Amino acid sequence: MKMKKLIPSFAMTFMLSVALIGCSSNEKVVSEASGTQPVGELFDYEIIGIEAGSGIHGLTEKSIDEYELDGWKLVEGSSSAMLATLDKAYKKKEPIVVTAWEPHWMFSKYDLKLLKDDKSIFGEPEKIYTLVRNGFKEDQPNAYKFFKQFAWKSEDLALVMQMIEDGLEPEAAAGKWIKEHPDTVNKWIEGVEKVNGEKITLVYNSWTDIIASTNVVAKALKDKGYDVNLMQVDAAPIFAGLASGSADAFVGAWLPTAHSSYYEKYKDQIETVGVNLEGTVMGLAVPTYMEDINSLEDLGKKMEELEKK
Ligand code: PBE
Numbered sequence: 001m002k003m004k005k006l007i008p009s010f011a012m013t014f015m016l017s018v019a020l021i022g023c024s025s026n027e028k029v030v031s032e033a034s035g036t037q038p039v040g041e042l043f044d045y046e047i048i049g050i051e052a053g054s055g056i057h058g059l060t061e062k063s064i065d066e067y068e069l070d071g072w073k074l075v076e077g078s079s080s081a082m083l084a085t086l087d088k089a090y091k092k093k094e095p096i097v098v099t100a101w102e103p104h105w106m107f108s109k110y111d112l113k114l115l116k117d118d119k120s121i122f123g124e125p126e127k128i129y130t131l132v133r134n135g136f137k138e139d140q141p142n143a144y145k146f147f148k149q150f151a152w153k154s155e156d157l158a159l160v161m162q163m164i165e166d167g168l169e170p171e172a173a174a175g176k177w178i179k180e181h182p183d184t185v186n187k188w189i190e191g192v193e194k195v196n197g198e199k200i201t202l203v204y205n206s207w208t209d210i211i212a213s214t215n216v217v218a219k220a221l222k223d224k225g226y227d228v229n230l231m232q233v234d235a236a237p238i239f240a241g242l243a244s245g246s247a248d249a250f251v252g253a254w255l256p257t258a259h260s261s262y263y264e265k266y267k268d269q270i271e272t273v274g275v276n277l278e279g280t281v282m283g284l285a286v287p288t289y290m291e292d293i294n295s296l297e298d299l300g301k302k303m304e305e306l307e308k309k
Contacts, residue, residue, distance in 0.1 A: 035304030038071075039293065042095040045071045047284060048086065049099045050079045051206060053235035055258025056099045056122075056282055063121040063284070069300045074099075079208050086110065093289050097299065100285035103158040103209055103277075105165050111288040114281065116295035122284075123257035128213075128277040131270050132249045133242045140248070142193050143200055143226065144273070147249055149188045150217060151276045156184065160212035174215035178223070185220055195225040203231045203238045203247035210252035213276070217251050235262060243269035251276055258282060 047064075049057055060074050077085075082098055083106065089096035090110050100106060100114060130147050137144045156177070163173035178185050200221060204214040218228040231247055239262040241247035253259050253272075263270075286293050292306045293299070 035302065037303050039299055039301050039303060039306065040069070040071055043097055043299075045073060047072060047074045047097045047099065048082050049074045049076050050082050051234065052076045054099075054207065055235070055254055055260075056101060058261060059122050059257065059282070060099055060284065063117070063119075063296055066119050066121055067296045067300055069296070072299065079206060083208075090287055093287075095286075095290060097284055097286050099283075101209075101282040102280060103154040103161065105158060105162045105208075106285075108158075108162075109165075112285040113288050113294070114283040114285050115293070115298070117283055118295065118297070121296075122282045125278075126254045126257055126280045126282070127275045128251070128280060129253040129255055130249065130251045130273040130276050131242055131253050132273055133245045133247065134269055134271055135245065136248055137271065140198065140200070142195060143198070143221065143248075146188055146192045146221060146224070147251075147273045149190060149192075150220075150251065151188075151274070152184055154277060154279055156181065157209060157212055157277060160216055161208055164208070164212060170211050170215040171219065173212065174219040177216060178219055188220060189224060192224055197225065197227045199227045199229065201229045201231055201246070201248045203233060203241050203250050204252060205232060205234060205238060207252065213251050217249075235259070239263065239266045239270070242266065249273075254280060254282075 047060055049060060051057075057074060057076070063069070064072050064074065086096060086098050086106070087110075088094075097115075098106075098112075100112060106112060130150060132144065132147060160173050160177045163176060164170050168176065202214050202218055204210045214230060218230055221228050231241070233241065238247070238250055239259075242250055243266040253263060255263055284296060284299075298306055
């Protein structure tokens with residue numbers, strides 16, 4: 001039955017990992033499979049994260065606490081480093097846990113599953129909001145109109161992300177997507193006048209989805225004659241920049257969960273223009289070849305406890 005199937009698959013994954021780890025210099029990981037072995041050892045107790053300050057990091061830290069994942073740590077780096085680590089592990093079928101979210105091509109490129117989060121630490125599906133600095137509406141009503149009208153679907157964003165992943169420069173990917181989706185873009189620019197070099201500063205960071213959306217917005221505004229400055233910074237300065245007025249707009253605020261701490265801090269000094277995308281997903285994910293690991297709780301168990309399921 002189910003249990004029968006679980007044991008060999010898990011044992012194989014485990015032994016494979018032991019064999020692979022055995023080849024490397026990492027000797028602190030167990031040398032033989034055992035039922036009392038903590039699941040964490042399989043993964044070297046590491047959750048592969050992205051940029052410091054990302055919303056998903058705060059939530060990962062919280063889930064380590066709430067699910068009592070003793071000894072586990074979140075490895076900070078960058079989205080691209082996380083994806084490179086995932087790619088390497090995936091090719092060798094090694095155990096790996098990553099921070100993951102959709103829209104993202106990682107779910108189409110790899111067979112991944114989000115770990116069940118019974119305590120709902122990562123929240124329900126979120127919406128992505130467009131924010132502008134206070135006063136932007138009065139200063140630049142024409143551009144404000146564009147931001148008010150900017151909205152698209154998860155599939156649209158995923159397409160742009162995929163083009164970038166396939167090697168196009170973000171600006172070129174944005175241009176190509178815009179050319180291929182005139183109906184959507186026409187809704188954004190309806191009633192938006194052409195201008196002559198008015199300046200707009202878009203603030204963003206190195207998250208794959210936000211690079212894509214920001215470049216699309218920048219290109220659409222440039223086509224309307226705007227002189228668009230892209231300012232890439234970390235999460236905290238994005239919100240601080242809008243609050244202080246040094247940046248005009250941000251199209252990648254994940255709410256109500258991922259960016260809530262920044263948003264709550266600055267919301268009075270920022271104008272929330274509206275939702276530009278609905279239905280995101282976030283959490284921790286493992287490749288589906290990790291058949292026996294299905295929930296955040298599983299990460300804190302011993303292997304024999306998984307087998308009992
Ligand atoms: N993300 C994608 C971001 C928001 C956009 C989920 C990686 C984060 O702050 O976690």
